[in-house]
Amino acid sequence: EHHVRHVPGLNEELGATSAWGSQLAGQLPGSRYDGALAMWYGKAPGLDRAADSLRHGNFVGVPRTGGAMAVVGDDPSCKSSTIPSASESLLASLQMPVFYPGNVQEVLDLGLHALACSRTSGLWSGFKIVTSVADAVGTAVVAPDRVTPVIPTVEWNGKPYEHVPNGNLLAPASLDMERTLFGPRTELALAYARENGVNRIEGARDAWLGIVAAGKPYYDLMHALRALGLDRDGLERAGIRILKLGMIWPVESEIAREFARGLDEVIVAEEKGPFIETLLKEALYGIADAPRILGKRDEQGEPLLPRELDLDADIVARAL
Numbered sequence: 001e002h003h004v005r006h007v008p009g010l011n012e013e014l015g016a017t018s019a020w021g022s023q024l025a026g027q028l029p030g031s032r033y034d035g036a037l038a039m040w041y042g043k044a045p046g047l048d049r050a051a052d053s054l055r056h057g058n059f060v061g062v063p064r065t066g067g068a069m070a071v072v073g074d075d076p077s078c079k080s081s082t083i084p085s086a087s088e089s090l091l092a093s094l095q096m097p098v099f100y101p102g103n104v105q106e107v108l109d110l111g112l113h114a115l116a117c118s119r120t121s122g123l124w125s126g127f128k129i130v131t132s133v134a135d136a137v138g139t140a141v142v143a144p145d146r147v148t149p150v151i152p153t154v155e156w157n158g159k160p161y162e163h164v165p166n167g168n169l170l171a172p173a174s175l176d177m178e179r180t181l182f183g184p185r186t187e188l189a190l191a192y193a194r195e196n197g198v199n200r201i202e203g204a205r206d207a208w209l210g211i212v213a214a215g216k217p218y219y220d221l222m223h224a225l226r227a228l229g230l231d232r233d234g235l236e237r238a239g240i241r242i243l244k245l246g247m248i249w250p251v252e253s254e255i256a257r258e259f260a261r262g263l264d265e266v267i268v269a270e271e272k273g274p275f276i277e278t279l280l281k282e283a284l285y286g287i288a289d290a291p292r293i294l295g296k297r298d299e300q301g302e303p304l305l306p307r308e309l310d311l312d313a314d315i316v317a318r319a320l
Contacts, residue, residue, distance in 0.1 A: 012046035013053045016070070020057030023066045023165050035065030037115060043073040044085030054124065055094050059177055061122040061165045061185065067115045068124040070096060075131050076271045077310040084309065086272035088248055091126030095181055097189040098126040098249040099198075100215035104138035109147055110246050113198055116149035117247075121188035122163025122180070128248075130216050130271075132310075152191035156184040190252050198246040199255050203232075207241035210259060210266040210291065211320075212276060214245035216311075217269045223313035224320060248276055256283040260291050267304075267319065268295035271311045 009015020019038035026035040042050060047070070054070055062068050070091065075081040091098045099114045101107045107129065114125035153160040161184035166173055193199055213221045221242070225231075230238055243259040245251075260266065268277040277295035284290045298304040305311065305319050 009040075012040075012042045012050040015042070016040050016050040016053035016057060019068060020053060020060065023057070023060065023062050023068055024167055026063060026065055027165070035063050035067075037066065038068040039071060040069070041071035041073070043081065044075065044087045045082070047072045047087050047090060051090060051094065054096075056169070058094055058096055058124040059174075059181060060167060060169070061163045061177070061180075062118050062124060063122070063165055064119050064162055066165075067119040069111070069114055069118065069127050070094075070124055071127040071129060073129055073131075073134055077131065079131050084272075086275070088126070088128055088275050091128070092249040094124075094126070095186070096124045096126040097121070097193075097247055098128060099246060100128045100248050101133060101246075102215040102217075102219050103133060104136055105140045106215075106246070107133065108140050108142065110198070112147040113149065113192075113196060113246070116147075116151075116196075117189055117192040120149070120151050120192050122165075122185045123189055126249075128215065130310075132216055149192075150195045152188060152195045154184045154187045154191060156180070161185075161188065186250065189247075190250060193247045193252050194254060199252055200244050200246075201241065201255065201259050202244060203235040203241040204239050205236075205241075207239045207262065208264045209239060210241045210243065210263040211269060212243045212245065212259075212266060212280060213269040214248045214276065217271055217316070218244050220311050220313045220316050221269050224317035227313060227317050228320065245276065249279065251276070251279040251283050253283045256280060257287060260284050260287070262289075263291040266291045266293045268293065269305060269311065269316050269319070270295065271309075272307060274307075 019040040022036040022038040025031055072087040074085045074087050076084055078084040088098050099110045101110045114127050118125045270276050274296050281293050296305055296307055
């Protein structure tokens, strides 16, 4: 009754192609609706298979009356997969903003932000869900006004940019779409994260140590800090500041630099990778008094956090 249809894709790439096509529906003769919301999902191997369709769909883009998400099930500890997986680097290579929820509540909250970001920017949103979140039981607040998106604007050719999908995949139209892909569409995604508080800074105002985490590793981190006797007040006393990322790509440079100001050292807690660690180094490169950034290796180049399997609170606590 709410016009929600679940369509078996037959295979991942056909499903992705159907979702891509839905974003052109409003332009078709005789269309009854202004647009459709599309959600494709698959596990990490399905993303590998569907990457060509998803790349084309993201390139063509999303109208303000549409919206599209690629939801990927990652299995970092290989619980029910042939190989361990982390899909953020592939989603980023498709030029999709990547959101990473860490619990049931964030699946809903960041899911709404991911759809709003897609409609705002004209890009698909990538959405990473790991095994422990997919298998979780939890409670969530579902008030209708819990997530109220703020829609930013970006100037392009002298006026606010609004993306209009174009199914003409031949030059020069495709070259114009490439300019918007790397230009105002990506800028709008960054502005959306900034203006909607998708990423946030917690902990000490006057800090020497910063810790960056997103999704499930953020909750591993908070568990580890409690085990070390560092509650919210303890972080202030110990001089520890945390950057919690809801959108892990692209990294929003303004909050990254605000977070890093005055720090001596930053530790990035992420499974697999280095992904966020590398992006953070790029975001902070060249700024005065930039902190040392550690993650997979310590300051002597020795292993610190593992690249294999998954993280847990004990592993993070030992590294800290």
